Amino acid sequence: MGIKERKELEKQEMRTLILDTAMKLFLEKGFENITLRHIAEKIEYSPATIYLYFKDKDEIIYTLHREGFEKLYGWQQKILTIKDPLKRLHKHAEMYVSFALENPEYYDLMFIERAPFKKIKEMKCKDGMNWEIGMRSYDLLRKNIEDCKKAGVFQNTNIDVAAFSLWSFVHGIVSLIIRERCSMFPEEQRHDLVKCALDFMQENILLTGLKKRS
Amino acid sequence: MGIKERKELEKQEMRTLILDTAMKLFLEKGFENITLRHIAEKIEYSPATIYLYFKDKDEIIYTLHREGFEKLYGWQQKILTIKDPLKRLHKHAEMYVSFALENPEYYDLMFIERAPFKKIKEMKCKDGMNWEIGMRSYDLLRKNIEDCKKAGVFQNTNIDVAAFSLWSFVHGIVSLIIRERCSMFPEEQRHDLVKCALDFMQENILLTGLKKRS
């Protein structure tokens, strides 16, 4: 009885078709252009059809949100090869920023936009394991900081406090840029500014910790 | 001919009635509840009437956005009395964070939400002086850092880099909280976490600068 399986496969194909189209519209024309009617038009089905594959619009957005975390986790693998924990942590921050600035729509969905959160709250009630994907990334940061502590930096600092602080710093940088709050800095200097800000962190936090150690 | 003036006054009163109602709905039920129809219902006028006092919905949102900056600027006056530039800078950060967390809807409108920006771009074309209100707050930060430099801290750091870095840090903290990305930290510990993060900055950046000086 291979029919059930074929049907299941077709259902899955339709789901990814919808998701890919949604993401394409999202990347092309921004968040407000993910409308069910636009998606339906692009895939040449009626709007109602989408409801056979997703419960509602929020479920589509939530799924894209998850995809973003998968993608970020992929990027983060790059830094694992670095041996020196301090260098790794600095590279970690750099990687985070470049992920955000090269995939601003994904980043927005993952860390700024309110929309996916109705769904997340629903999910967390019946399935606590669903936030796990986002958690993996946080755990990686936490582990990196732990390694730095072992190497003598941040010795008087709680790991979560350090993690939250560093995360806040990089998130602040990219979200001010993505949400266009940096008009006082000329556009063409912005890339340098980000680089300088990361160096500022490197010098004042990471290297300071190093000096304290020696 | 006092009629013209009375009419002008009544027009102004209606505008503030609309704005106050919009803000009330906003505070009560979140951003998505600022709908012209809700506002109209609350003030017991027809939706069309609002268009006699505001060009469109964006103009209402933009005006609330400006009000937010006025309010922030008011809060910022509190720190001007502090003589020691380092203490003042630390207090500045503390004030910024508590403004944001005590007025999350205003903060969201001012530094996170995309909505007000169609209008801002329009304004900037014909009237460059309109971003001035937001700029005042940034200039205050810049000036504080300049004073710190005079006191010997941040001597090798560009002022704008330091300003952007510190701003990013505090913005990161509050925007992660406001947009609910901190579910890995228990709600009841969040207040402490913010305090610790600010101390983290104080110790690693400000006090480090101080040690370099001596």
Add this chain to the structure above:
DNA sequence: TTATTTAGTGAACGTTGTTTAGTAATTATT
């Protein structure tokens, strides 16, 4: 008293997301 300007509205338009009743086509059963 009449003419003109002003304040306000009802009804409509074109959008959204979402639901429902109904129609074809496919699969299962006899």
Add this chain to the structure above:
DNA sequence: AATAATTACTAAACAACGTTCACTAAATAA
């Protein structure tokens, strides 16, 4: 092979949104 059951899909409608416009009633000017 003929019929019953299930599936895939859609047209049409709903409520709510921002916005516009023709229109009325009131206030002001002539």
